[in-house]
Amino acid sequence: MVFMETPDDYILKVSNLSVEISNQQIIDNVTFKIKRGISLAIVGPNGAGKTTLFRALLNLVPYKGKIEWGAKVKIGYVPQILSVRDVPISVREFLSYKNESVQDMKAALASVGLDSEAIIDKSLATLSGGEMRRVLIAWAIVDNPDVLLFDEPTTGVDLDSEEAIYGMLKKLTVKNKITLLLISHDLHIVREYSDYALALNKCVVFFGESKDVMDPATQKLIYGEPICKEFGEAYV
Amino acid sequence: MSEAVLYSLVVGATVGLAAGYLGSIMVLEKMALVGDALSHVALPGLALGVLFNFNPLVGGFAFLFVSAVLIWHLGRVTKLSFETLVGATFTLALAIGILLFGDNLDALEEALFGDITKVGAIEAVVAVIISVAVIALTRLIYRKIVLGLISEELAISKGISIARNNLLYLLLVSLTVAVGIQITGTLLVGFLVVTPAAAAKTISANMSRYLLLSSIFGAISAVSGILMSSYFNILPGPLVVISGIAIFVIVIIIRWRKKFTY
Numbered sequence: 001m002v003f004m005e006t007p008d009d010y011i012l013k014v015s016n017l018s019v020e021i022s023n024q025q026i027i028d029n030v031t032f033k034i035k036r037g038i039s040l041a042i043v044g045p046n047g048a049g050k051t052t053l054f055r056a057l058l059n060l061v062p063y064k065g066k067i068e069w070g071a072k073v074k075i076g077y078v079p080q081i082l083s084v085r086d087v088p089i090s091v092r093e094f095l096s097y098k099n100e101s102v103q104d105m106k107a108a109l110a111s112v113g114l115d116s117e118a119i120i121d122k123s124l125a126t127l128s129g130g131e132m133r134r135v136l137i138a139w140a141i142v143d144n145p146d147v148l149l150f151d152e153p154t155t156g157v158d159l160d161s162e163e164a165i166y167g168m169l170k171k172l173t174v175k176n177k178i179t180l181l182l183i184s185h186d187l188h189i190v191r192e193y194s195d196y197a198l199a200l201n202k203c204v205v206f207f208g209e210s211k212d213v214m215d216p217a218t219q220k221l222i223y224g225e226p227i228c229k230e231f232g233e234a235y236v
Numbered sequence: 237m238s239e240a241v242l243y244s245l246v247v248g249a250t251v252g253l254a255a256g257y258l259g260s261i262m263v264l265e266k267m268a269l270v271g272d273a274l275s276h277v278a279l280p281g282l283a284l285g286v287l288f289n290f291n292p293l294v295g296g297f298a299f300l301f302v303s304a305v306l307i308w309h310l311g312r313v314t315k316l317s318f319e320t321l322v323g324a325t326f327t328l329a330l331a332i333g334i335l336l337f338g339d340n341l342d343a344l345e346e347a348l349f350g351d352i353t354k355v356g357a358i359e360a361v362v363a364v365i366i367s368v369a370v371i372a373l374t375r376l377i378y379r380k381i382v383l384g385l386i387s388e389e390l391a392i393s394k395g396i397s398i399a400r401n402n403l404l405y406l407l408l409v410s411l412t413v414a415v416g417i418q419i420t421g422t423l424l425v426g427f428l429v430v431t432p433a434a435a436a437k438t439i440s441a442n443m444s445r446y447l448l449l450s451s452i453f454g455a456i457s458a459v460s461g462i463l464m465s466s467y468f469n470i471l472p473g474p475l476v477v478i479s480g481i482a483i484f485v486i487v488i489i490i491r492w493r494k495k496f497t498y
Contacts (some may be wrong), residue, residue, distance in 0.1 A: 020403060039287075055389070058389070058392075058393045059393075060389060060393065077389070077390065077394070079387050079390060080388045081387070082387050082390075083385065083387070084386055086264065086266075087264055087382065087386060088437060088440040088441055088442060088443060088446045089382065089386070089442060089443050090441065090442035091441070093441075093442055093443050093444070094386075097379050097383055098394075122441075123441040123442060126441075138449055157468070210250050233321075
């Protein structure tokens with residue numbers, strides 16, 4: 001992973017990225033780049049390599065190719081699953097692992113729509129699915145990141161809370177000029193709450209504006225048989 | 237109260253504190269049985285100490301640490317769980333230890349169940365120093381290990397080396413167990429690492445309380461067990477265990493009565 005020396009409009013450039021795990025090709029020659037402040041949804045069927053792409057972007061798996069983040073970019077990441085059910089840890093303690101300032105913690109909790117006073121001393125294990133996801137978003141933003149990486153941010157949340165969380169996430173990223181990379185299965189959510197979509201099925205099979213993802217032809221591209229030919233220009 | 241009992245109380249209180257503190261991680265990692273079984277690995281080291289006339293605790297610690305590192309390394313290479321690897325090795329260590337002790341049954345009994353009459357000023361000072369060091373070092377890695385438990389990805393994305401922290405943690409467990417052996421013996425020392433933390437976890441909604449209670453329960457178990465042992469003139473190990481279990485039962489009743497939830 002390289003942090004770019006010369007700042008330009010692109011916050012992330014990925015070139016010819018390939019990931020192989022246990023002799024299995026998970027990601028095959030993916031190239032794209034994105035500018036600061038946009039929100040990009042990563043879509044694709046199960047096993048398409050979406051989470052692995054995130055793991056590569058975070059340098060958690062070995063990869064071939066080049067990943068360049070903009071200079072001094074701070075990344076906030078929220079994984080799909082956390083194992084907190086068996087750990088007696090309060091919201092305050094959890095957030096303090098990233099930022100010790102109580103003021104910042106409360107501001108982050110308030111900005112994700114939680115009553116910071118009421119929730120800060122609760123145990124993580126007692127939170128509802130929706131509260132948990134919001135606390136996780138607060139965790140991701142508590143040290144003012146430039147980029148947020150979300151893997152299925154509303155897993156385990158009911159439909160109403162899901163819309164509310166995405167709405168809040170969109171407001172938050174626009175207000176703080178945060179670049180958002182989001183993995184989602186839900187094309188409706190992708191269309192409503194992201195600017196652009198990148199469809200992955202080992203390779204890039206679609207890249208375009210999110211408003212087009214519900215188009216039947218696009219859906220066929222995303223969920224049909226992958227044809228890994230060289231994708232044209234993929235940048236915003 | 238004899239000097240030996242006084243020194244034993246110092247060792248018991250400080251080792252109980254340290255064992256409770258670092259045992260809290262073991263319970264969170266769901267490695268309670270690992271802590272228990274690992275302590276038996278000290279036996280061959282203790283036997284070598286007795287046979288070759290050097291401090292058996294040094295031998296015990298060396299065996300504990302080398303085994304812990306081996307298990308840690310095998311775990312990384314084979315992807316087998318700690319439980320599986322410890323399960324496979326601890327009975328072997330126990331068998332070798334018993335064979336090495338041969339017909340020296342008094343020394344074997346002391347190694348298995350502890351003997352506070354052998355605890356002097358030097359042992360007490362060493363126990364205090366090691367316990368303070370263990371607590372201080374555990375404090376340094378605690379947050380990193382807990383974050384790794386909550387999400388390995390979060391920890392790695394923050395630049396935390398889980399493997400390195402686990403290795404340091406195993407060193408600290410080995411040190412604490414080696415010192416605790418004087419009080420409870422190898423068979424029962426694992427208890428000090430596990431039960432106080434299990435009791436504390438039952439009534440804790442946050443980490444600070446969990447750590448504090450776990451340490452206090454560890455110290456109370458050890459001290460009350462030693463006091464009873466000197467009063468009734470019997471082996472301390474079983475009494476330390478019984479005191480700790482009494483705390484555990486009381487805590488369960490408190491939780492049940494108050495319907496404590498977290």
